[in-house]
Amino acid sequence: GQNIDQPTEMTATEGAIVQINCTYQTSGFNGLFWYQQHAGEAPTFLSYNVLDGLEEKGRFSSFLSRSKGYSYLLLKELQMKDSASYLCAVMDSNYQLIWGAGTKLIIKP
Amino acid sequence: IAGITQAPTSQILAAGRRMTLRCTQDMRHNAMYWYRQDLGLGLRLIHYSNTAGTTGKGEVPDGYSVSRANTDDFPLTLASAVPSQTSVYFCASSDGQGAYNEQFFGPGTRLTVL
Numbered sequence: 353g354q355n356i357d358q359p360t361e362m363t364a365t366e367g368a369i370v371q372i373n374c375t376y377q378t379s380g381f382n383g384l385f386w387y388q389q390h391a392g393e394a395p396t397f398l399s400y401n402v403l404d405g406l407e408e409k410g411r412f413s414s415f416l417s418r419s420k421g422y423s424y425l426l427l428k429e430l431q432m433k434d435s436a437s438y439l440c441a442v443m444d445s446n447y448q449l450i451w452g453a454g455t456k457l458i459i460k461p
Numbered sequence: 462i463a464g465i466t467q468a469p470t471s472q473i474l475a476a477g478r479r480m481t482l483r484c485t486q487d488m489r490h491n492a493m494y495w496y497r498q499d500l501g502l503g504l505r506l507i508h509y510s511n512t513a514g515t516t517g518k519g520e521v522p523d524g525y526s527v528s529r530a531n532t533d534d535f536p537l538t539l540a541s542a543v544p545s546q547t548s549v550y551f552c553a554s555s556d557g558q559g560a561y562n563e564q565f566f567g568p569g570t571r572l573t574v575l
Contacts, residue, residue, distance in 0.1 A: 356503065383561060385563065393568070393569075394551060394566035394567060394568050394569055395504070395551070395566050396566070397563040397564070397565075400561055400563065402561065439503070439504070441503075441504075448506060448509070448519070449504075449506070449564065450503075451503030451504040451505070452503050453501055453502055453503045454503065
């Protein structure tokens with residue numbers, strides 16, 4: 353079966369760095385996406401990785417290791433507005449997105 | 462209209478009733494999707510359409526139907542609602558079907574079936 357695993361909840365302090373991990377087992381791989389979802393709102397796109405390595409975009413970076421079926425999202429200089437759920441999704445061999453349940457990130461002052 | 466709109470925003474529905482959730486996008490995207498999001502579960506694909514005139518079944522299609530008469534609209538119909546269909550429904554679209562086609566989401570419809 354297809355499976356995406358990520359922690360249910362994480363807590364971090366404003367100004368700090370947090371890493372949210374995602375492991376996956378899917379039928380085929382056509383890229384991995386990270387989305388941000390604030391409570392009561394729609395998911396919004398953060399990043400896409402298809403090759404191994406680190407993609408940096410401002411305070412957010414995303415890493416992929418295809419051989420390990422592993423990705424992480426790194427958030428630096430945390431701000432209160434970063435409190436949200438972070439969704440990991442893998443595009444399978446049929447070009448459909450398989451979604452993890454999301455990691456709720458709580459930022460404390 | 463800018464992006465994707467969904468209607469209604471929320472709805473309380475009696476079991477057994479028929480309900481259509483509306484979705485319209487103005488980005489001229491070829492592909493559109495319907496997901497449901499339940500607490501503790503990831504987004505689950507209900508139906509999708511790669512282009513106008515075609516539709517396909519996702520992971521959880523039972524009890525739902527869709528149509529894609531044109532590029533902009535992708536309504537989702539519950540023929541006879543049941544309480545297990547209580548969920549938040551998101552419509553999404555993307556420019557293409559292949560890799561690196563990020564999906565853009567509508568604001569969602571919160572549906573409660575009693």
